[in-house]
Amino acid sequence: MKEIFGRNGLLARRHPEYEFRKGQFAMAEAVARALEDRRHLLVEAGTGTGKTLAYLIPAIATGRRIVVSTGTKNLQEQLYYKDIPFLQKVLPKSFRATYLKGRSNYVCLKRLELAEDSPLLEGLEDIDHFEEINRWASVTETGDRAELTDLPTNLPFWRHLDARSESCIGSKCEKFENCFITRARQRALESEIIIVNHHLFFADLALRGREWGQVLPDYDAVIFDEAHQIEDVAMQYFGASVSTWQIADLVGDLNRLSLADRESATEILRAGTRVMGLADQFWLNFQGGAGQTGDSKMVLRRSMFFRGRPGESTDVTPAGERYLALRKALDRLIAALKMVGDPPAELEALQRRTDQIKFDLDFIMHLEAADDTFVRWSERRGRGITLQAVPIDASAILSDRLFRETETVVLTSATLTTNGTFDFIRTRLGIEGAVEMVAESNYDYQNQVLLYLPPRMPEPRESGFTAAAATEIISILKASQGRAFVLCTSNAQMTSLRKLVEPEIDFPVFMQGDGSNAGILARFRSTPHAVLFATAGFWQGVDVRGEALSCVIIDKLPFAVPSDPVVAARQNFIDQQGRSSFGEYSVPAAVINLKQGVGRLIRSASDRGVLSILDPRLVTKSYGQQFISSLPACRVTRDIEDVHKFFASH
Numbered sequence: 001m002k003e004i005f006g007r008n009g010l011l012a013r014r015h016p017e018y019e020f021r022k023g024q025f026a027m028a029e030a031v032a033r034a035l036e037d038r039r040h041l042l043v044e045a046g047t048g049t050g051k052t053l054a055y056l057i058p059a060i061a062t063g064r065r066i067v068v069s070t071g072t073k074n075l076q077e078q079l080y081y082k083d084i085p086f087l088q089k090v091l092p093k094s095f096r097a098t099y100l101k102g103r104s105n106y107v108c109l110k111r112l113e114l115a116e117d118s119p120l121l122e123g124l125e126d127i128d129h130f131e132e133i134n135r136w137a138s139v140t141e142t143g144d145r146a147e148l149t150d151l152p153t154n155l156p157f158w159r160h161l162d163a164r165s166e167s168c169i170g171s172k173c174e175k176f177e178n179c180f181i182t183r184a185r186q187r188a189l190e191s192e193i194i195i196v197n198h199h200l201f202f203a204d205l206a207l208r209g210r211e212w213g214q215v216l217p218d219y220d221a222v223i224f225d226e227a228h229q230i231e232d233v234a235m236q237y238f239g240a241s242v243s244t245w246q247i248a249d250l251v252g253d254l255n256r257l258s259l260a261d262r263e264s265a266t267e268i269l270r271a272g273t274r275v276m277g278l279a280d281q282f283w284l285n286f287q288g289g290a291g292q293t294g295d296s297k298m299v300l301r302r303s304m305f306f307r308g309r310p311g312e313s314t315d316v317t318p319a320g321e322r323y324l325a326l327r328k329a330l331d332r333l334i335a336a337l338k339m340v341g342d343p344p345a346e347l348e349a350l351q352r353r354t355d356q357i358k359f360d361l362d363f364i365m366h367l368e369a370a371d372d373t374f375v376r377w378s379e380r381r382g383r384g385i386t387l388q389a390v391p392i393d394a395s396a397i398l399s400d401r402l403f404r405e406t407e408t409v410v411l412t413s414a415t416l417t418t419n420g421t422f423d424f425i426r427t428r429l430g431i432e433g434a435v436e437m438v439a440e441s442n443y444d445y446q447n448q449v450l451l452y453l454p455p456r457m458p459e460p461r462e463s464g465f466t467a468a469a470a471t472e473i474i475s476i477l478k479a480s481q482g483r484a485f486v487l488c489t490s491n492a493q494m495t496s497l498r499k500l501v502e503p504e505i506d507f508p509v510f511m512q513g514d515g516s517n518a519g520i521l522a523r524f525r526s527t528p529h530a531v532l533f534a535t536a537g538f539w540q541g542v543d544v545r546g547e548a549l550s551c552v553i554i555d556k557l558p559f560a561v562p563s564d565p566v567v568a569a570r571q572n573f574i575d576q577q578g579r580s581s582f583g584e585y586s587v588p589a590a591v592i593n594l595k596q597g598v599g600r601l602i603r604s605a606s607d608r609g610v611l612s613i614l615d616p617r618l619v620t621k622s623y624g625q626q627f628i629s630s631l632p633a634c635r636v637t638r639d640i641e642d643v644h645k646f647f648a649s650h
């Protein structure tokens with residue numbers, strides 16, 4: 001590693017902007033050691049450490065097949081289009097790398113062919129888009145829809161054409177050889193480095209050992225960048241879910257099935273129509289039923305649905321009756337599908353989908369028998385409803401399926417420690433025996449950052465908080481001349497603060513939701529003295545270098561919303577064991593969020609800026625110290641004059 005990362009090493013000679021960074025070198029050595037000793041490693045590496053090269057180079061040096069999983073598309077693209085080509089040019093060892101996306105990004109040749117004769121399309125525009133996809137599918141090398149830059153992101157019929165695993169018939173498909181998933185898998189098999197995102201990684205992990213759906217070939221090690229996100233992603237793939245779309249798509253696909261056996265075809269159509277009708281009744285149990293609009297979440301409670309085992313008729317609520325009726329209709333459909341003589345291969349996928357819907361429905365609805373390790377809720381998004389059950393604590397699953405099965409797992413992120421330890425992430429993920437290190441930052445936070453904690457702020461619960469916060473924001477923005485993110489913990493707070501602040505300042509104001517996040521960010525970057533009001537989407541993964549972002553103002557400590565079913569279930573789970581969910585979960589999770597928000601401010605060694613946290617609990621509550629000690633060591637002031645001086649001096 002010294003020959004590469006050293007002061008006169010390979011990178012110093014070949015990289016135009018390379019500077020020796022102690023933290024980067026130490027991290028590269030730690031990653032190399034973990035890979036060699038076949039151990040797990042946790043590395044916190046703040047912005048500016050140069051962590052991507054610090055894990056890529058040791059990974060490449062092993063010559064083994066290693067998966068690199070990231071949380072954001074930006075980072076994946078940086079790795080694949082920037083770091084990897086650079087390393088392929090300068091490293092003496094040649095290696096191959098590939099970039100895999102989730103299956104739904106690729107077109108399925110089989111479904112595309114079936115769609116040609118079926119009534120999927122609704123208007124002239126759809127026909128144009130379909131023809132464009134058809135033409136492109138015959139020439140593209142990758143089948144990745146990102147190549148079609150003019151295609152609308154939310155093209156309604158794409159979900160009938162994509163290569164999702166539940167519709168795939170694998171090697172029984174006559175398109176298997178040319179299939180883009182087969183080709184992607186082949187490329188991955190021939191590569192030493194495979195770049196994926198966390199969703200693809202865990203979707204694949206959940207399917208390992210099954211005969212279908214898997215995309216990743218076997219690998220020797222996994223490196224997770226942005227590893228603080230993996231708990232939330234992983235749990236989604238180790239639970240169950242059923243949605244209005246899933247059932248409607250299944251019935252739609254059944255209707256499009258062409259069968260030589262007329263009798264079976266009629267029976268399947270009849271059974272499908274019945275499923276659809278009873279599903280509509282069933283969805284009435286949840287927030288007004290299917291087809292209404294709006295976004296909301298509701299935890300499913302035992303008393304609402306069903307007591308007893310499926311098939312028993314005791315003690316069934318009206319809502320439970322609807323579930324039993326739908327279940328019966330699904331059974332009838334499964335029986336009809338099994339009756340088909342000489343079934344085509346695609347029938348197999350439809351059978352599997354129907355079985356899966358019934359299995360997931362039972363798992364979610366059979367609340368009485370359910371153990372307390374899953375949280376179940378219904379969620380309305382737009383016109384659709386999803387029922388979901390996810391494990392409350394993913395640590396045992398991750399320990400079994402990931403950490404015991406893979407020799408080396410490296411977890412890195414700018415935010416893994418809280419209050420100076422890895423205890424939180426270690427417990428949440430169930431990782432044991434890992435080596436731990438914090439890579440030293442290359443930034444001079446003492447000189448680059450001023451932390452301003454306004455005096456005399458009311459507690460966030462008090463009625464005067466928003467008005468006092470707005471007054472503070474106005475004075476800070478006047479000192480910073482705009483150039484700021486105001487990061488809020490709720491949409492309501494973001495809107496109220498903007499309303500109060502905008503008329504009092506002379507700087508251009510943007511707000512999350514006024515357009516796509518990428519579009520707003522581009523406008524923020526190109527508009528001098530801009531101010532952006534934002535919530536969750538801008539706390540992580542956003543990179544604005546230089547003067548355009550000189551100030552980050554945070555309204556409240558970012559505690560997770562207790563009304564979120566997953567958060568509430570995690571808290572209960574810990575409390576029921578006689579432990580303190582506030583100390584063990586709420587505070588450390590909020591510390592990680594706060595560190596992410598703070599990380600937006602300093603993105604290079606020459607960036608400077610003011611960070612202001614308006615929440616007085618940072619100083620009035622005993623846990624406030626945990627937040628302060630988790631932030632980079634910088635100058636702290638309670639005097640707005642210092643903020644003026646800070647900006648005036650540069």
Ligand code: SF4
Pocket residue numbers: 108109110111163164167168169170171173174175176179180181182
């Ligand atoms: S193998 Fe699966 S994904 Fe590929 S074309 Fe066939 S059905 Fe589609």
